[in-house]
Amino acid sequence: MTSRFAIGETDFLLDGQPHRIISGAMHYPRIHPEQWRDRIRKARLMGLNAIETYVAWNAHEPVKGQWREDGDVDLGRFLDLIAEEGMHAIVRPGPYVCAEWHNGGLPTWLTSAGPSSRSSLRDPMRLRSSDPRYLAEVIPYLEKVNAIVAPRQIDRGGSVILVQIENEYGAYGSDKEYLSELIRVTRENGITVPLTQVDQPIPHMLENGAHPELHKTGSFGSRIDERLATLREHQPTGPLMCMEFWCGWFDHWGEKHHTTNFADSAADLDRLLEAGASVNIYMVHGGTNFGLTNGANDSGRYLPMVTSYDYDAPITESGDVTEKFRAFRDVIAKHAPVPDEPLPTPADAPELTVPLLTTGDPLDAVATDRGVFDTPPTFDELGSDLVLAEYSAALPGAAGVLDAEVRDYAWVAVDDRAAGILQRTIGDLSLAIPAGAELRMLVEETGRVNYDSKLGEAKGLIGAALLDGEPLPGPWRVRTFDVPALAQAVSDAAAEPAGARVAGPAGLRASFDLDAPADLFLDTAGWGKGYAWVNGFFLGRYWRRGPQRTLFVPGPATRAGANEVIVVELETMTDPTARFVARPDLGHEVE
CATH class of the missing domain: 2.60.120.260 (Galactose-binding domain-like)
Structure with missing residues (x-):
C-alpha cells in the first residue's frame, strides 16, 4: 500500500491530512543486527511513529571501492523492519553525519587528502564543499545510498518519509552550490519525499545551511519556546520540527558519565508537542561504538568518545526501558495514541x-613491516583506518628530553625498556628518556575528530621527533598492526x-x-x-x-x-x- 507524504502550509501531510512526526533516533551500526527489531519495537511502545537514522559512509565503504550493505550495515533490512513495525523512517545520509562517530562518518581514505591531513597536496581537497574532487567521491556514495532508500519511500509502499541533505552544515560552511549539487543528485536518484536540513536555531547557522528546496529543522534540547520562535523566523511556513531533541549526552574518556533529569526532559518534550511541533528524540536508543568506531571532539582540547553510546537515552545501551522512557511515554500519550501493551521488565544479566x-605479546602476529622512511609518515600516508603503529629510530646514546606530537597516545621505550607515555588529551607531549641506542614509539589513534575544522586530521607521529630540541635524524622504521585481526591471533x-x-x-x-x-x-x-x-x-x-x-x-x-x-x-x-x-x-x- 502506498501513501503520499508532503509539506503543507502549516503541517506535514500524510495522504493530504495533517500529520505530526514523533520520531526517535537509533543508528543501525551501533546495534547488533539481530537486535534491530527489538529496539524498533520498544520505540514503538513508547508511542513513536517514526525512526530516524544516520548513514555512516565509512561503515559502508571503509576501503575505497569496497562497498558493503549487508550484516551490521544492511540499511535496507533496517528500513524494512521499521515498515514491518508499522512505523515511518527518516534517513540522514550526510555525507557528513557527526554523531560522535569516527571521522564524522567520512572515510579516512577520503579525508587523507583534506585540509587537515599532512599527506594532502599543496592544494588540498576542500571537504564538505563544491570542490569537484570532493563531489566526485560523494556522488557515487549518494547514488549507492539512494538506490537502497528510493524503493523504500512511502510513495512506493515503504517506510521513508523524509531525507536530510548534509548535517548541521550551517555550523561549518555556506556553500550553496554544494547543497544544490547534493539536492540535484538526490532527486535524480529517485528520492521524491521532502528534503530537510538541520541546524541549531541560531540565525547565522540557519541561514548558512539554508536552501530554497530544503525544509529547515532545528537541533536543541531546552528553551523550547525561544528555539521554536527562532526557527519560525527562518522557516515562515510549514511544520516546525526539532530534528534532534537532545534528551541526554555523550561521554568522553576521563570525564564523568552524563545524564539528564528525566522529569526535566519530559517537561521539555511536553512543551514541544504542546506547541504543535514534530520531534525526533536524539537518541531514543544510543547503542554502542563497537570495534573502533568511536569519534572524538576537539574544541581546544582533544577528547575521544567512550565505547558506550548509551546517551542516557530512554532505551538503554542494552535495550532496557527506563524511567525516562516511561515519563516520555506518559507525555506522548497526552498528544497522540500510545500502544496499550505491557512494557518489558529489565532483568539482570548472567554473572x-x-x-x-x-x-x-600478540602484536608481531598481526604486524606489517612498512619499510624505512627519512621522516616519520602519518597513519594517513600509510593507509586507511590504521589505529596502531610502531615507529623506531636510532638514538645518539645520551639521555635527553623527547618532544613528539603524537595523535593520540604513545608508549615510549628505549632499548626495549619502557620510558613513559605521551598523551594528547592532557597535552603531555614531552618526556625525559634515558640514554640508549634505539627509540621505539607505539602510537595509537584513540578516535577521529567528528566535528568542526579538525575533521580528517592526520594521525600517528606528526612531524619530526625532537631530542633536546634537535630532530632525530632517522631513518625511521615503521610497523603497522591489524587491530581487528588480534582476536584470531590471540585465540590461536x-x-x-x-x-x-x-x-x-x-x-x-x-x-x-x-x-x-x-x-x-x-x-x-x-x-x-x-x-x-x-x-x-x-x-x-x-x-x-x-x-x-x-x-x-x-x-x-x-x-x-x-x-x-x-x-x-x-x-x-x-x-x-x-x-x-x-x-x-x-x-x-x-x-
Whole structure:
C-alpha cells in the first residue's frame, strides 16, 4: 500500500491530512543486527511513529571501492523492519553525519587528502564543499545510498518519509552550490519525499545551511519556546520540527558519565508537542561504538568518545526501558495514541567469573613491516583506518628530553625498556628518556575528530621527533598492526595461566559456558587500556581512565555452551580475570 507524504502550509501531510512526526533516533551500526527489531519495537511502545537514522559512509565503504550493505550495515533490512513495525523512517545520509562517530562518518581514505591531513597536496581537497574532487567521491556514495532508500519511500509502499541533505552544515560552511549539487543528485536518484536540513536555531547557522528546496529543522534540547520562535523566523511556513531533541549526552574518556533529569526532559518534550511541533528524540536508543568506531571532539582540547553510546537515552545501551522512557511515554500519550501493551521488565544479566590465560605479546602476529622512511609518515600516508603503529629510530646514546606530537597516545621505550607515555588529551607531549641506542614509539589513534575544522586530521607521529630540541635524524622504521585481526591471533596462540599482574602488550583469553545466549556486561575495572572481543565479535575499547567500567556484550554474539573472551591489554592489567556482572557500570553520573 502506498501513501503520499508532503509539506503543507502549516503541517506535514500524510495522504493530504495533517500529520505530526514523533520520531526517535537509533543508528543501525551501533546495534547488533539481530537486535534491530527489538529496539524498533520498544520505540514503538513508547508511542513513536517514526525512526530516524544516520548513514555512516565509512561503515559502508571503509576501503575505497569496497562497498558493503549487508550484516551490521544492511540499511535496507533496517528500513524494512521499521515498515514491518508499522512505523515511518527518516534517513540522514550526510555525507557528513557527526554523531560522535569516527571521522564524522567520512572515510579516512577520503579525508587523507583534506585540509587537515599532512599527506594532502599543496592544494588540498576542500571537504564538505563544491570542490569537484570532493563531489566526485560523494556522488557515487549518494547514488549507492539512494538506490537502497528510493524503493523504500512511502510513495512506493515503504517506510521513508523524509531525507536530510548534509548535517548541521550551517555550523561549518555556506556553500550553496554544494547543497544544490547534493539536492540535484538526490532527486535524480529517485528520492521524491521532502528534503530537510538541520541546524541549531541560531540565525547565522540557519541561514548558512539554508536552501530554497530544503525544509529547515532545528537541533536543541531546552528553551523550547525561544528555539521554536527562532526557527519560525527562518522557516515562515510549514511544520516546525526539532530534528534532534537532545534528551541526554555523550561521554568522553576521563570525564564523568552524563545524564539528564528525566522529569526535566519530559517537561521539555511536553512543551514541544504542546506547541504543535514534530520531534525526533536524539537518541531514543544510543547503542554502542563497537570495534573502533568511536569519534572524538576537539574544541581546544582533544577528547575521544567512550565505547558506550548509551546517551542516557530512554532505551538503554542494552535495550532496557527506563524511567525516562516511561515519563516520555506518559507525555506522548497526552498528544497522540500510545500502544496499550505491557512494557518489558529489565532483568539482570548472567554473572560469572573466569581467570584469563595469557598468550604473550600478540602484536608481531598481526604486524606489517612498512619499510624505512627519512621522516616519520602519518597513519594517513600509510593507509586507511590504521589505529596502531610502531615507529623506531636510532638514538645518539645520551639521555635527553623527547618532544613528539603524537595523535593520540604513545608508549615510549628505549632499548626495549619502557620510558613513559605521551598523551594528547592532557597535552603531555614531552618526556625525559634515558640514554640508549634505539627509540621505539607505539602510537595509537584513540578516535577521529567528528566535528568542526579538525575533521580528517592526520594521525600517528606528526612531524619530526625532537631530542633536546634537535630532530632525530632517522631513518625511521615503521610497523603497522591489524587491530581487528588480534582476536584470531590471540585465540590461536599457546596460552598459560596469568600471574597476579600482566604487563602489556599482552593477549589474554578465557572460555566460559552459558545455558543460552544472553546479553552480558564485561567488567573492565581491573584492566588498563586495550580491546576486547567475545566469540570474535569486537566489543570495542576499554580504558582505566573511565568513566565506563563495563562493555556491553549483545546476546546474539554469544551462544549456548562454550564461549570465548579475548582481551588485548596494551598497558597493565592488575586483575587478569574476566568478570561478567549483572548490570552495566557507565560511571559516576552527573546531570
